[in-house]
């Protein structure tokens with residue numbers, strides 16, 4: 642055990658030489674030197690201080706459902722919050738949930754208690770932290786509509802930020818500009834509803850997702866943001882890329898804005914496909930597509 646592993650292990654369980662592919666829904670990526678699983682703020686703070694002292698890079702992960710990790714080795718620490726930070730409580734229609742709570746699970750817990758507002762998240766396989774970070778959304782709703790305040794670790798302090806201060810926008814928030822801030826929890830305002838109605842809506846949407854998304858294959862959800870003028874899928878369809886495959890990465894036949902890991906894809910395969918799509922869409926439509934999936938550990 643090296644010195645850093647030993648020191649990290651004082652704060653939380655540690656793994657070394659961990660596959661990033663195993664930590665992402667896309668199942669792509671090289672290894673990371675360390676992965677730690679803190680379950681409280683003191684441990685998290687200790688890990689960050691240690692990383693800073695030792696000059697080791699770190700990255701917070703939720704469920705890795707919006708990440709494309711490079712094939713390279715990450716000489717740093719992955720801090721996973723989805724194993725520890727998963728307490729939550731309801732106070733009437735107000736839900737406070739720690740960053741590692743699953744969005745799918747929280748939407749079910751709200752439904753069971755007859756609270757409406759999280760239905761849109763019932764098929765988003767990320768965490769509260771990841772959802773706040775990118776203002777995750779679906780069916781014309783998003784986190785910003787329910788989040789009232791976010792508890793954030795900033796420069797060694799934990800502070801509450803109002804929704805306004807989070808500067809939510811389409812799949813974005815202030816947290817994208819501050820990668821060193823860590824979302825610890827969010828307070829959300831739900832509305833009273835009827836469990837059966839909420840359940841029916843969620844079931845309906847699950848069926849729609851099953852019918853329209855390649856959920857049987859590893860992916861990171863929609864690859865491109867929708868440009869203002871036209872949905873990304875129409876552009877990808879328009880260049881004839883449905884089913885297009887490079888190496889092990891394939892444009893899904895079912896949903897052309899999904900690139901799936903069909904057969905042992907590398908990050909390099911995935912990005913070749915992304916870049917081809919961007920070039921062809923620019924050539925044909927004069928529109929620049931931008932990735933919604935985040936690239937991590939690219940140099």
Ligand SMILES: Cc1cc2nc3c(=O)[nH]c(=O)nc-3n(C[C@H](O)[C@H](O)[C@H](O)COP(=O)(O)OP(=O)(O)OC[C@H]3O[C@@H](n4cnc5c(N)ncnc54)[C@H](O)[C@@H]3O)c2cc1C
Nearest residue numbers: 703704705706707740767768770771772777778779824862
């Ligand atoms: C099948 C499928 C369907 C999907 N459908 C949708 C959809 O309908 N709508 C949608 O918006 N997205 C969708 N996604 C994408 C993804 O699930 C969301 O973006 C989700 O919010 C990511 O959460 P995560 O916990 O997995 O974040 P990760 O992928 O682990 O991390 C994403 C980013 O958030 C940061 N982050 C995570 N947690 C924290 C934290 N606590 N503090 C600070 N930063 C943090 C990470 O550092 C990283 O930069 C889908 C993905 C898949 C695979």
